Amino acid sequence: MSFLPFTRPTIGEETIAGVADVLRSGWSTSGPQVNAFEAALSDYFGGRPVRAFNSGTATLEVALRLAGIGPGDEVITTPLTWVATANVILEVGATPVFADIDPATRNIDPARIEAALTPRTKALMPVDLAGLPADRDRLYTIATAHKLRVVEDAAQSLGASWHGKPIGSCGDFVSFSFHANKNLTTGEGGALVLPADVDPAYCERLRLQGVKRAADGGMDVDVLGGKWNLTDIAAAIGLGQLPRLAEFTARRRDLVRAYFEHIDPALGLTLPPRDFENSNLHMFQPLLPPGSDRGAFIAAMKERGIGVGVHYPALHLFSLYRKLGFKDGDFPHAEDVGRRIVTLPLFPAMADGDIDRVCAAIEEVLSH
Numbered sequence: 553m554s555f556l557p558f559t560r561p562t563i564g565e566e567t568i569a570g571v572a573d574v575l576r577s578g579w580s581t582s583g584p585q586v587n588a589f590e591a592a593l594s595d596y597f598g599g600r601p602v603r604a605f606n607s608g609t610a611t612l613e614v615a616l617r618l619a620g621i622g623p624g625d626e627v628i629t630t631p632l633t634w635v636a637t638a639n640v641i642l643e644v645g646a647t648p649v650f651a652d653i654d655p656a657t658r659n660i661d662p663a664r665i666e667a668a669l670t671p672r673t674k675a676l677m678p679v680d681l682a683g684l685p686a687d688r689d690r691l692y693t694i695a696t697a698h699k700l701r702v703v704e705d706a707a708q709s710l711g712a713s714w715h716g717k718p719i720g721s722c723g724d725f726v727s728f729s730f731h732a733n734k735n736l737t738t739g740e741g742g743a744l745v746l747p748a749d750v751d752p753a754y755c756e757r758l759r760l761q762g763v764k765r766a767a768d769g770g771m772d773v774d775v776l777g778g779k780w781n782l783t784d785i786a787a788a789i790g791l792g793q794l795p796r797l798a799e800f801t802a803r804r805r806d807l808v809r810a811y812f813e814h815i816d817p818a819l820g821l822t823l824p825p826r827d828f829e830n831s832n833l834h835m836f837q838p839l840l841p842p843g844s845d846r847g848a849f850i851a852a853m854k855e856r857g858i859g860v861g862v863h864y865p866a867l868h869l870f871s872l873y874r875k876l877g878f879k880d881g882d883f884p885h886a887e888d889v890g891r892r893i894v895t896l897p898l899f900p901a902m903a904d905g906d907i908d909r910v911c912a913a914i915e916e917v918l919s920h
């Protein structure tokens with residue numbers, strides 16, 4: 553039986569042909585495909601301005617810079633996320649402040665945000681773990697009351713919604729990733745939805761060396777920018793993926809329903825939040841029973857031809873963050889979930905029978 557990875561992108565033959573066309577065109581860096589991809593994304597987000605980047609990490613860093621966040625400022629985020637979320641706060645010279653998760657949603661707990669506020673707090677960076685949107689109503693109530701910017705790390709939630717509207721169509725800065733594991737991929741890439749008070753031309757300068765081109769062919773550089781532009785090769789993949797996003801999400805929903813039906817409750821797994829309305833079902837992540845040896849579980853599943861991922865250990869316990877003073881016990885809910893969480897196979901091209909195969913393997917492994 554072939555190996556079943558925990559995720560795999562679905563790239564259609566038309567998309568592959570589109571990429572070949574770009575390669576044959578002689579123009580592979582940012583150009584017409586990027587413009588078309590940005591326009592298609594903007595349409596999807598109800599007309600809001602969107603700029604494409606070469607990673608979701610770059611979009612987050614640029615969003616913080618556009619929001620004017622820097623040394624002396626505190627940004628409140630979750631400790632249960634991909635480390636990029638907190639790394640970009642350090643990258644702009646600001647201070648990450650963590651608020652523990654709500655174990656029911658695994659997203660940042662709004663009540664704990666209130667407790668973490670200080671006069672230096674400048675922004676909130678919520679994350680939609682596994683594609684389940686963090687509570688936008690409560691986040692924006694806090695942000696408005698305390699005059700904070702919000703940089704939504706929606707890297708995992710493209711295709712998810714809040715009150716029936718797509719994530720990205722409302723809010724302040726909204727950042728997406730198109731990494732190979734995300735629900736929509738460009739290989740690597742990202743996109744930033746801009747609020748009305750940000751000039752998209754300024755965002756473009758931060759994206760590419762701060763360069764401002766003049767009509768006569770000359771140029772000026774008036775701000776320090778990075779090297780974060782998306783290629784036309786990547787944008788062509790995105791243009792092939794975007795029209796299929798709803799189909800991908802629907803397929804994920806069916807597969808997740810099957811997981812809920814087939815996992816035996818007697819095995820003692822804690823199942824993920826059950827949301828078929830707002831979430832884009834980016835990952836299906838049960839928690840192993842308390843005290844389980846996760847490494848042994850992953851190895852035993854691998855022996856049975858099944859890939860299992862870990863997304864994520866609580867990031868404040870990484871060495872870099874321990875050096876900043878964080879320690880065991882600081883955020884007990886994130887630590888508990890971070891120790892027990894496993895990502896089971898979930899991607900649109902999975903067959904129904906794959907769910908049975910995964911569930912049978914889990915049963916075999918856990919009942920030994």
Ligand SMILES: *Cc1c(COP(=O)(O)O)cnc(C)c1O
Nearest residue numbers: 607608609634636707729730731
């Ligand atoms: C994937 C991801 C990122 C970073 O995106 P890249 O495209 O890999 O740079 C940031 N935050 C979260 C929550 C992610 O899942």
